[in-house]
Amino acid sequence: MAETPWSALPASLRRIRALARHTLAEGLHQRLTLVGVLAGAALLGGAVGLREFNFGSAELKFLEDLGLGSLGLSGTVLAALMTPLLLFREMESRVIYAVLTRPVRRWEYVAGKLAGIAGLLAVYLMALSLLFAGILMWRGLQLGVGPLLPRFFFYACAMLWMKSTLVAAMTMLVCSYAGSVLFASCAGLLLALIGQLRPWATGGGLNWLRAWPNLGVFDAERLLDPSITPTAAWGLGLSLYWAVYLLLFGVLASHGFKHREF
Amino acid sequence: MSPTDGSACAVELHGFAKSYRLGWLGGRIQAVQALTLRLEAGQVLGLLGPNGSGKSTTLKALAGLIAPTAGECRVFGHRAGSDAARPLVGYLAESPHFSPHLSGAAFLRYCGELSGLASTTLQERVTEVLAWGGLATVGARPIGTYSKGMVQRLGLAQAIIHDPTLILLDEPASGLDPEGRLALHRLIRELAGKGKTIVFSSHLLASAGAVCDRLAILGHGRLLLEGPAGELMGDAHPLIPTPSRLEQLYLERLHAYG
Numbered sequence: 001m002a003e004t005p006w007s008a009l010p011a012s013l014r015r016i017r018a019l020a021r022h023t024l025a026e027g028l029h030q031r032l033t034l035v036g037v038l039a040g041a042a043l044l045g046g047a048v049g050l051r052e053f054n055f056g057s058a059e060l061k062f063l064e065d066l067g068l069g070s071l072g073l074s075g076t077v078l079a080a081l082m083t084p085l086l087l088f089r090e091m092e093s094r095v096i097y098a099v100l101t102r103p104v105r106r107w108e109y110v111a112g113k114l115a116g117i118a119g120l121l122a123v124y125l126m127a128l129s130l131l132f133a134g135i136l137m138w139r140g141l142q143l144g145v146g147p148l149l150p151r152f153f154f155y156a157c158a159m160l161w162m163k164s165t166l167v168a169a170m171t172m173l174v175c176s177y178a179g180s181v182l183f184a185s186c187a188g189l190l191l192a193l194i195g196q197l198r199p200w201a202t203g204g205g206l207n208w209l210r211a212w213p214n215l216g217v218f219d220a221e222r223l224l225d226p227s228i229t230p231t232a233a234w235g236l237g238l239s240l241y242w243a244v245y246l247l248l249f250g251v252l253a254s255h256g257f258k259h260r261e262f
Numbered sequence: 263m264s265p266t267d268g269s270a271c272a273v274e275l276h277g278f279a280k281s282y283r284l285g286w287l288g289g290r291i292q293a294v295q296a297l298t299l300r301l302e303a304g305q306v307l308g309l310l311g312p313n314g315s316g317k318s319t320t321l322k323a324l325a326g327l328i329a330p331t332a333g334e335c336r337v338f339g340h341r342a343g344s345d346a347a348r349p350l351v352g353y354l355a356e357s358p359h360f361s362p363h364l365s366g367a368a369f370l371r372y373c374g375e376l377s378g379l380a381s382t383t384l385q386e387r388v389t390e391v392l393a394w395g396g397l398a399t400v401g402a403r404p405i406g407t408y409s410k411g412m413v414q415r416l417g418l419a420q421a422i423i424h425d426p427t428l429i430l431l432d433e434p435a436s437g438l439d440p441e442g443r444l445a446l447h448r449l450i451r452e453l454a455g456k457g458k459t460i461v462f463s464s465h466l467l468a469s470a471g472a473v474c475d476r477l478a479i480l481g482h483g484r485l486l487l488e489g490p491a492g493e494l495m496g497d498a499h500p501l502i503p504t505p506s507r508l509e510q511l512y513l514e515r516l517h518a519y520g
Contacts, residue, residue: 011378018375022361029363093359098420101325101353102376103345261328 019112043070075164080188156220163218169249176256277333311480317463352421362406377424411442431462
């Protein structure tokens, strides 16, 4: 067999790649993923149905706003539900024993799982974004304004993906200590909600919450504001913000898993 | 990674104890107490005992999945679960449920990759262990279509994909029909013939005893009895697993009807 470029990778990265690929395949075979796609599509379809109630805004602007919000919400929910589901299913089926009795370090396990879930979220958001783009183009043509995509559509998709992966990392941290899918999913959703409401956490003894990541900065609807023009520096800053918190949650989850017994 | 110098035992448990916490606020339950056991390389040890006697806990500790509450577990001189010990160990959990959509070959490739097998040798090794486990013709089929016996043999195949020196099998014969159990026992003896050290748990005393060099009987987390299988079982100790009269009859009738 010919040597592939992958075989040059350090052993650790190869193990993480194997774990990520397996997790992605597992995720794609879950019924929850299909339910997520259908629910996301229904939300986008609902946005079309609700265009009559646009409170005076231009219809396409309303569609963009509601559509991006729907994508963000469904990505967040899927991340919070899928992360515990994949982890606990592996524990219940005892496949985790076949993994952790090999030379796989716990941090590699966490990194591989997170990478796989991030891949799953990318596939999910890509599929729904294509549907969303199709809806916008269809309505644009019907309204006679020509095929239309929101400005910075791809920036928006990247922001939604970053947000959902961050929620997955938060939930992974919960999973490293939790004992059930239900608890971990609920806690993951709660942490995501705290992140979303974080800008309002001022005064009243809530200032300590400001250390929590502000998920509002990943709201793609912000890009619809004509006064906001994403620059390379802005994108870099946002990516750095995301990477720091992702790494932080990943490290904390790895620490939790290191001491966890199966 | 090598099993270090020849002086080290394959398995060494010294005063091993493990207790589990019952919930966040609950007390503790003692699964294993002060277990001391040694096994030389190349031997087959059967851990026997009723449910809840501490067999699985002992195997998990040797596999590095759990840490001892007291005492120590060593594998070829290395602390169980350490980076040095893990490549030497192959583990089969009790009643595993591998991903039903994956094919047997794909699952073994995944396990091989995690064990650090080079991509150049991985496919060759997968084909080899599939053939060894009698799964060559079904390797491309999804695991969801496998019988219980096939899943168990696949489990055994994943445990040896990286050619470990110590193989830990938790209730490998559980749920198998007599034919499957005999096939599994033959595979275990075949591995022992290749010089592998094997520790497996079972609550089926007679059939487990038939494939072991040594037996250890656990009860309530304590070692009740330990010694060479030949001594403990007397004359009824064939090292090549053979079916009993009833099993022989069962297999004959079964095969007569195709």
